[in-house]
Amino acid sequence: MKQADRNAKTQQIIKEAFIDLINEKGFNNLTVSDITRAAGVSRGTFYVHYTDKYELLTKIEDELVANITHALSENLDEPLTKHTAEEISGSTYRVFNKALNYVDSERITMRALFSPNGHPQFFNRIKNLVDVLFTDQLTANHGRFSDALPIDYTKEIALNSLLNIVRHWLDKDNPETPDELADILMRSRFIAPHELITFE
Known part of the structure; x- marks a missing residue:
């Protein structure tokens, strides 16, 4: 799989976990740790794509x-x-x-x-x-x-x-x-x- 495809797949997984958490906890209450745990990715991987x-x-x-x-x-x-x-x-x-x-x-x-x-x-x-x-x-x-x-x-x-x-x-x-x-x-x-x- 090409790097661009891997990045797109990771971003989609993070997005889906993020949206699930908004529904579950609300945007104001969720943290980056919540997102990485729900997405099954490391904090380092998250920060490759987003600052917060x-x-x-x-x-x-x-x-x-x-x-x-x-x-x-x-x-x-x-x-x-x-x-x-x-x-x-x-x-x-x-x-x-x-x-x-x-x-x-x-x-x-x-x-x-x-x-x-x-x-x-x-x-x-x-x-x-x-x-x-x-x-x-x-x-x-x-x-x-x-x-x-x-x-x-x-x-x-x-x-x-x-x-x-x-x-x-x-x-x-x-x-x-x-x-x-x-x-x-x-x-x-x-x-x-x-x-x-x-x-x-």
Whole structure:
């Protein structure tokens, strides 16, 4: 086995042990000794790859953010250049679908980092990422957020509703497929909150 392959395998073993420990003990309570014991590697081996648990966390988060950025930015301009409701809904579905397939492939890691035991700032980092990408594309396509509410409230409603649905999906024991969740997210964009409650 090549050295690069050995390194990648060791890093994956350390990552898996780290994520298990976040779920078990919480990030703040775990130590490098916990990680090396759970991963079955020496402290020396750990320090070849990471200076401490914070660098390990940062590298995992950076990789997730980079891949989510790629999945979104590659396709995000598509729905914003459409004009009819049918065009918008169809292309929005495709954007969500591509990003969610990646998130699903990293479900265990994403769920751990989004959990109360994980890193509180990770959720905000993802939210800021989506905010920047969406706002940039909206501006580039001569769009804007509605001024029906103050802009900061409009963004909070739009972004938190979207990301909290994804977080709920990550937490489910029997989750929908990425395709099904993409459809739910797409449809949720066209339903006002008061339409979610009906009376006889």
